[in-house]
Amino acid sequence: MRISAAQRTENENRIRAAMDRLLRGQMPPGGKCDIKTLASEAAVDRTAFYGSHPYAHLRTEFERRVQALQDVGEIPDPREAQITRLKAEITKLRDRLAKSEQTIDELTDFRTQALARIAAQHEEIVRLREAALGTSRVSRLPAPRTTVIGTCS
Structure with a gap:
């Protein structure tokens, strides 16, 4: 089914808005930063992003922007x-x-x-x-004496 120019422009605007949200890290539950989620968020058939279909240039733009973010160390x-x-x-x-x-x-x-x-x-x-025990030249020293210190009275 063919779509009008106005519908195509509206779809492109939705795709770009969804693209911006995804690239800011606003993922829907269960979604990723990929074409499948982009198509789902923009309510557009995913096959329209491939080959010579009408939104292939937007897929290329999206992939380029994702790669640019990854190159600077950001992961959306x-x-x-x-x-x-x-x-x-x-x-x-x-x-x-x-x-x-x-x-x-x-x-x-x-x-x-x-x-x-x-x-x-x-x-x-x-x-x-x-x-040392078997040698007679070694003599043992006497044990130290203990002295008791008395107190003076």
């Missing part, structure tokens, strides 16, 4: 923005987890080495004490 679709943010957060948390695991491994190795050194030092001390 709040769900897409949330997905992008969560993906970045997941990457950051994975990196943090990997660093934590590496630190734990390093500290475990350090603890193992420290315990081995302490055990070796203990063995050396025990060996030296036993060697």
Whole structure:
């Protein structure tokens, strides 16, 4: 069915208004910043945006504007923005987890080495004490005397 020039202008105005709303992030429930939602919001058949149909130039304009927003770091679709943010957060948390695991491994190795050194030092001390007991040149010092301090009357 053919539409009149006035109807086509009215449809284009509705499409542009819907396009502006979507690009400002005003998504309908369950909608995205895409052609399907644009067609639905403008009450226009989605197929009119493809090929040589009457609103193909508006689809191109919409896609160009969406890409321009994305190029400057803005994502008009709040769900897409949330997905992008969560993906970045997941990457950051994975990196943090990997660093934590590496630190734990390093500290475990350090603890193992420290315990081995302490055990070796203990063995050396025990060996030296036993060697000192068998040597006659080593004499033991007397135990310190304890003195009682009296009070004057």
